[in-house]
Amino acid sequence: xxxxxxxxxxxxxxxxxxxxxxxxxxxxxxxxxxxxxxxxxxxxxxxxxxxxxxxxxxxxxxxxxxxxxxxxxxxxxxxxxxxxxxxxxxxxxxxxxxxxxxxxxxxxxxxxxxxxxxxxxxxxxxxxxxxxxxxxxxxxxxxxxxxxxxxxxxxxxxxxxxxxxxxxxxxxxxxxxxxxxxxxxxxxxxxxxxxxxxxxxxxxxxxxxx
Amino acid sequence: xxxxxxxxxxxxxxxxxxxxxxxxxxxxxxxxxxxxxxxxxxxxxxxxxxxxxxxxxxxxxxxxxxxxxxxxxxxxxxxxxxxxxxxxxxxxxxxxxxxxxxxxxxxxxxxxxxxxxxxxxxxxxxxxxxxxxxxxxxxxxxxxxxxxxxxxxxxxxxxxx
Numbered sequence: 428x429x430x431x432x433x434x435x436x437x438x439x440x441x442x443x444x445x446x447x448x449x450x451x452x453x454x455x456x457x458x459x460x461x462x463x464x465x466x467x468x469x470x471x472x473x474x475x476x477x478x479x480x481x482x483x484x485x486x487x488x489x490x491x492x493x494x495x496x497x498x499x500x501x502x503x504x505x506x507x508x509x510x511x512x513x514x515x516x517x518x519x520x521x522x523x524x525x526x527x528x529x530x531x532x533x534x535x536x537x538x539x540x541x542x543x544x545x546x547x548x549x550x551x552x553x554x555x556x557x558x559x560x561x562x563x564x565x566x567x568x569x570x571x572x573x574x575x576x577x578x579x580x581x582x583x584x585x586x587x588x589x590x591x592x593x594x595x596x597x598x599x600x601x602x603x604x605x606x607x608x609x610x611x612x613x614x615x616x617x618x619x620x621x622x623x624x625x626x627x628x629x630x631x632x633x634x635x636x637x
Numbered sequence: 638x639x640x641x642x643x644x645x646x647x648x649x650x651x652x653x654x655x656x657x658x659x660x661x662x663x664x665x666x667x668x669x670x671x672x673x674x675x676x677x678x679x680x681x682x683x684x685x686x687x688x689x690x691x692x693x694x695x696x697x698x699x700x701x702x703x704x705x706x707x708x709x710x711x712x713x714x715x716x717x718x719x720x721x722x723x724x725x726x727x728x729x730x731x732x733x734x735x736x737x738x739x740x741x742x743x744x745x746x747x748x749x750x751x752x753x754x755x756x757x758x759x760x761x762x763x764x765x766x767x768x769x770x771x772x773x774x775x776x777x778x779x780x781x782x783x784x785x786x787x788x789x790x791x792x793x794x795x796x797x798x
Contacts, residue, residue: 479648
């Protein structure tokens with residue numbers, strides 16, 4: 428079967444990558460639910476091939492402020508994972524994790540977060556991505572390690588410029604596996620798995636679709 | 638007040654006064670604004686990689702600092718700009734995530750800004766102002782009427798360069 432290309436994927440490739448997202452994000456959600464004692468929901472994952480000009484269709488307008496937690500992926504496959512919440516969700520998660528009333532600091536500017544609160548958010552990123560990677564690692568029998576998380580509060584466009592640049596070396600589109608998750612109306616977040624183009628081939632081959 | 642024209646990622650546009658140009662959420666990408674103060678023709682480039690010669694697939698000229706500036710100048714000249722009068726202002730080129738800078742991909746912002754400046758030098762285009770580097774994203778607006786380059790960042794007061 429043909430190798431993966433940014434011109435388009437065949438149905439089989441789409442389905443397999445979607446299943447990767449399903450299994451990874453499912454495990455990640457379970458971990459997050461347990462950690463926070465919340466019941467989280469998850470949408471069906473999307474495999475998105477997005478032209479750079481439509482980058483706003485991934486999460487929202489390029490200039491919307493969000494919290495992004497980035498982790499590098501190393502081992503048998505390379506790439507990155509990006510974990511994105513809107514600002515309201517981030518505060519809600521911090522409050523839940525620190526066992527505070529959810530209404531506390533409701534209107535706080537995220538740049539005023541204390542070190543402790545920042546580190547709490549980072550830890551959420553760490554645990555969630557760790558379980559995501561473990562699940563796909565077990566499925567594909569490949570070694571995957573995540574680098575320590577790094578958190579930034581900034582515009583969506585600015586956050587996505589990093590993976591976009593990586594794909595810019597091959598074409599004018601971004602290929603990613605996206606899951607959306609939430610808890611009622613309080614939390615809304617996105618999990619983006621963005622392997623490098625070569626690593627997509629390795630994933631597919633490991634599952635017999637190469 | 639003219640219309641506000643949006644420039645996407647790896648994209649470029651040229652316009653005449655009173656129109657203005659904007660690009661949202663510059664991260665490691667660089668926003669190069671060129672301007673002819675006499676005819677008030679301006680152009681904005683949102684480039685994401687420094688060097689087109691390093692990359693095989695380089696058909697989209699607006700993606701790179703070097704070919705992007707070439708293309709932008711051509712389009713501006715077609716609108717009536719005079720090459721020798723052009724001046725430049727640039728913004729962006731941030732490092733969005735603090736990680737071990739050993740990772741080449743993370744330092745692309747810095748390299749983008751350097752490549753843009755080098756290209757401007759080759760054309761003898763004077764750099765009037767810049768707001769590059771650091772670790773935050775920028776949304777920029779360029780007003781061809783005044784030549785003002787407005788820069789907005791999260792949690793910071795807007796500034797004009």
